[in-house]
Amino acid sequence: MKDLKALPTAPSSAAPDAAKAALEAFRSLSLPExxxxxxxxxxxLFSNAVVRGLSGILRGAAQTPPKPRR
Known part of the structure; x- marks a missing residue:
């Protein structure tokens, strides 16, 4: 397994300070963490995708007029 600290990172000017701080915090975690x-x-991310999908389906169902009954 590769050491994450050995992987190349973006130049400091390309990454916002918050992202750099989060990356450094992640690097300091143990493997289980x-x-x-x-x-x-x-x-x-999966939960957000499900919510987006369901809200799209529900919005589509709300905009579709009901079918006439025969």
Whole structure:
């Protein structure tokens, strides 16, 4: 497994201070803490995608006029 500190990073002028601080904080975590952080982030992104998808479906259903009954 590669050491994350050995990976190249963007020049300091390209990254905002908050992103640099977050990256440094992540680098200082232990491996189990990193795994938990990644899992939590993936769960949050998945949840956001589900909410966006459902809201799009519901918005589409609300805009579609009901079909006439025969």
């Amino acid at each position: 990193k795994a938990l952080t990644i899992a939590q982030t993936q769960a949050m």
